[in-house]
Amino acid sequence: MAAIHCLHPRWLIPIEPRGLVLEQHALVLQGSQIIDLLPSEAARQRYQDAAHQVLGDHALLPGLINLHAHSAMSLLRGLADDLALMDWLNNHIWPAEARHVSDEFVYDGTLHAMAEMLRGGTTTVNDMYFHHEAVARAGLTAGMRVVVGCSILEFPTAYGLHADDYLGKALTARDAFHGESLVGFSLAPHAPYTVTDATFGKVLTMAEQLDMGIHCHIHETRDEIEGSLKEYGMRPLARLQALGLLGPNLVAAHVVHANDAEIALLAKYGVHVAHNPASNLKLASGFARIHAMQQAGINVGIGTDGAASNNRLDLLGDTRMAALLAKAESANPTALDAATALEMATLAGARALGLADRIGSLVVGKQADVIAIDLAALETQPVFDPLSTLIYAAQREQVSHAWVAGKQLLKERELTTLKLDQMQAKARWWQSRIAVGRSDTTS
Known part of the structure; x- marks a missing residue:
């Protein structure tokens, strides 16, 4: 006993x-x-x-629950700051990932992030990235609870060739870690602007058959919404509703731009929102209407996003920021009080991940x-x-x-499963390698 x-x-x-x-x-x-x-x-x-x-x-x-993160991107911290989202992605982050992302990169970067998160009180992370087995192994090494979000896109990356390839890799990784109590898996179609209707349909079918959650960036920027109106004649949330994606197994990351009707829609379908206040501010994405969402009955948790766009995996600090921003955005000093904010960083995250019967309180x-x-x-x-x-x-x-x-x-304040000096040495090694790759492309 x-x-x-x-x-x-x-x-x-x-x-x-x-x-x-x-x-x-x-x-x-x-x-x-x-x-x-x-x-x-x-x-x-x-x-x-x-x-x-x-x-x-x-x-x-x-323990705090980080509801949206790209943990391995800790190795890209500070690589490209003070840029608009699409410039940041297209011209800096995606090219760097194409050159460097590998099983080793993801394992080292995720472990680095988990050390930072644990030292800040985060014990569970809802991740979204590539090389899913490396993320899971890092979680087991650290002893941290992790939901591995298996990224799905239409275009090729260093990890996958096309949507079906990403989906296949997601299933392989899930099967490899079946029975691990600290490791869960979700399907993570990147965003409406990088995933087709056909692929969303496959994601929905697979999620329903395997009882998996869905984790997706939604309504992060105005450009995303304008692009959807041009291509599909409707806003992203309306498109996802038509495809049957909205439901209580969906964690919608960011949701910065939601009007009254869309907030009512999210509430109706029981969609969970992962609010990323620091990343939203740094990328100038805007101010999410968190008070209105909570008034409508939407379950809202807190995420840090990745260290490349935050640059701190500091959930306690981001929860403070969320409380202050909600007051300013709603012009209501009583909005998002301390008790509610603390619940967002704990039990709300557990509810979103379907883990409220196990963690969060x-x-x-x-x-x-x-x-x-x-x-x-x-x-x-x-x-x-x-x-x-x-x-x-x-x-x-x-x-x-x-x-x-x-x-x-x-x-x-001392980690018991990880050695800081070893991870700091790894980070310096990756920094020198990534820096060489950047100079090669700019020379």
């Missing part, structure tokens, strides 16, 4: 019910699960033989995906309301501990 571990934080924030803060309570872990949540004194009496860990000035909460019977954030620092004192402090004042550097399925991956 697995040993019992009792965590005694200053504040315990279960997320369910929303806004609840428990003081002088303990969270009890055994193996991969949460087995109890009770007052600290009662825990000491009930579990006398357990290991008891006091986290005196810490808030204990579920500290509930008995769920998986022990847990983080501790030390609020003793000068910058987060005094603490009148720990929820407010976490969203508006705390920084990712204050994340001190992290567990995934009960396994400790971060202990007093």
Whole structure:
């Protein structure tokens, strides 16, 4: 029988019910699960033989869930900044990927990203990239929970030749990791402007037959919408509705440009939205109407996007940004309060991934995906309301501990499964290699 571990934080924030803060309570872990949540004194009496860990000035909460990321692109951080989206993609990112993306690149880049995310309190990532088996292997190496989004496009890349080739590779990777509890797979058609109606139809059929989620960039820019109107005579969401793609298994990334009718449409079909505030700002994509979406009943989680367009995989920081932007965009200072923002970064992400019965809140019977954030620092004192402090004042550097399925991956700011010096050396090696490739094309 697995040993019992009792965590005694200053504040315990279960997320369910929303806004609840428990003081002088303990969270009890055994193996991969949460087995109890009770007052600290009662825990000491009930579990006398357990290991008891006091986290005196810490808030204990579920691990954060990054609902949209391209993890391997951590190796392209800073490669092409201060550019418009299509210029950034067509003239910089896609050419660099064509030259360098490989199984090794994706494994190294994903592992690098996971180290950064774990140090910032993210324990689950909904990824979208190529070389799916490399992403899954990186997740298993790090011990992090990952949903591997298998990218699908019409045109050839260094990974695939055409849509059917990408779909075939997605199935092969899914089968290779069947039974791995920390690894899931979804189908990730890149965007309406890179995927045809016929391919969307195949994605939908495959997703329904295999009970897989769908992960897609939707309504990220005005150019995307204008292009769809010219080519199809309708906006992208209307096209996806006509194709039968809208539904509760769809995670729509960005959704920056949605009018009232489209927000109602998303709510009607139960589509989940992955809000990427930092990337939207940096690429000047616009201001997503998050308050209106939530008022309509849409489930909205938080994503970082890739480090090439963010440039920080800092979900805690992006959640703060989301709260501030929602207030400004809606001209309503009460929009997106701290408790709701924290739920977006945890339970909302779990709902979007179909994992709310396993992660996203500290509930008995769920998986022990847990983080501790030390609020003793000068910058987060005094603490009148720990929820407010976490969203508006705390920084990712204050994340001190992290567990995934009960396994400790971060202990007093030190990673337990990954070696930072090795990953830093790998990043420098890739930097020199990519820099040479850039100079060759510009000389």
